[in-house]
Amino acid sequence: MKDVAGKVAFITGAASGMGLGMARAFSAAGMKVMLGDIEKTALDKAVAELKAQGRDVAGVVTDVTKRDSVFAAAQATIDAFGKVHVVVNNAGIGASGRAETTSEKNWRWTIDVNLWGVVWGLQAFMPLIESHGEGGHVVNTASMAGMYAWGELSAYNASKYAVVAISETAMAEHINDNIGVSVLCPGVVNTNLGTSARNRPAEYGGATDSRSEQMVEMLKKGLNPDVVGEQVLEAIRANQPYIFTDPGLRKYVQARFDRILKGYDWADQCQALKKADQQTDITL
Numbered sequence: 001m002k003d004v005a006g007k008v009a010f011i012t013g014a015a016s017g018m019g020l021g022m023a024r025a026f027s028a029a030g031m032k033v034m035l036g037d038i039e040k041t042a043l044d045k046a047v048a049e050l051k052a053q054g055r056d057v058a059g060v061v062t063d064v065t066k067r068d069s070v071f072a073a074a075q076a077t078i079d080a081f082g083k084v085h086v087v088v089n090n091a092g093i094g095a096s097g098r099a100e101t102t103s104e105k106n107w108r109w110t111i112d113v114n115l116w117g118v119v120w121g122l123q124a125f126m127p128l129i130e131s132h133g134e135g136g137h138v139v140n141t142a143s144m145a146g147m148y149a150w151g152e153l154s155a156y157n158a159s160k161y162a163v164v165a166i167s168e169t170a171m172a173e174h175i176n177d178n179i180g181v182s183v184l185c186p187g188v189v190n191t192n193l194g195t196s197a198r199n200r201p202a203e204y205g206g207a208t209d210s211r212s213e214q215m216v217e218m219l220k221k222g223l224n225p226d227v228v229g230e231q232v233l234e235a236i237r238a239n240q241p242y243i244f245t246d247p248g249l250r251k252y253v254q255a256r257f258d259r260i261l262k263g264y265d266w267a268d269q270c271q272a273l274k275k276a277d278q279q280t281d282i283t284l
């Protein structure tokens with residue numbers, strides 16, 4: 001989508017961090033932006049900041065874990081701006097731990113926000129983007145944790161691998177139309193992700209100021225989220241499918257695929273397969 005001025009975007013998790021960075025970049029480029037977030041105070045502040053700069057923006061409190069809330073946000077976007085061209089499914093939370101020690105509530109919270117939030121965003125917004133025929137773009141925020149499985153982050157990694165899979169599926173589905181699809185895989189970005197539990201709903205254990213000091217300290221050294229906002233805008237204009245914020249992390253993707261391909265080297269000389277008659281050209 002080369003021409004973004006006057007187009008309408010909806011961004012989840014837009015009251016903080018990268019979502020706010022995107023709202024700043026998109027609105028500065030002349031887009032109309034609906035900011036969605038679960039944290040009303042921060043959302044009101046973000047909308048006020050942008051309005052004070054003359055940007056054409058509005059806000060809607062949205063809980064991406066709830067289908068009705070995301071569909072209501074879609075309706076609010078249409079009511080405010082008439083149509084929608086870009087959806088950024090960006091809201092996310094970070095909870096750490098091993099698969100076997102992460103509590104059921106934290107597992108469900110992570111999957112409900114990071115994975116279901118993307119699903120509801122696509123279900124609510126994709127038909128609206130398709131309906132006007134003017135084209136558009138979808139950005140799903142995954143993570144480098146969707147490209148490489150870091151230790152002690154099992155639920156988070158699982159949720160982000162799923163976001164990469166959903167995004168790659170949508171890329172294949174929209175290869176021949178005027179709707180672009182990108183997956184954002186940030187490295188370390190200086191946001192409030194380390195205090196995600198500030199917004200944890202009651203059903204997942206409630207809000208708490210507990211934090212991973214290690215993560216908070218690491219994020220402080222990360223990239224400015226406004227740079228990511230600019231980068232995502234550039235990617236939408238260039239129809240760039242994979243958005244990596246830290247080229248230095250390329251080696252992890254390389255190492256993962258090298259390890260995976262070694263599995264094929266082993267399969268080539270595996271005794272059980274030598275006996276099998278297998279069709280290898282499968283068209284999916």
Ligand SMILES: NC(=O)c1ccc[n+]([C@@H]2O[C@H](COP(=O)([O-])OP(=O)(O)OC[C@H]3O[C@@H](n4cnc5c(N)ncnc54)[C@H](O)[C@@H]3O)[C@@H](O)[C@H]2O)c1
Nearest residue numbers: 013016017018038063064091092143186188189191192193
């Ligand atoms: N910061 C990093 O280093 C990093 C790295 C890789 C990926 N990410 C991903 O980037 C995305 C944005 O996070 P961030 O780093 O800007 O963190 P952030 O905490 O600054 O912003 C996330 C926003 O999502 C909102 N949110 C949380 N739960 C929500 C819900 N149920 N419904 C709607 N909004 C909700 C929060 O209120 C917050 O405003 C997330 O998907 C995160 O997983 C972050």
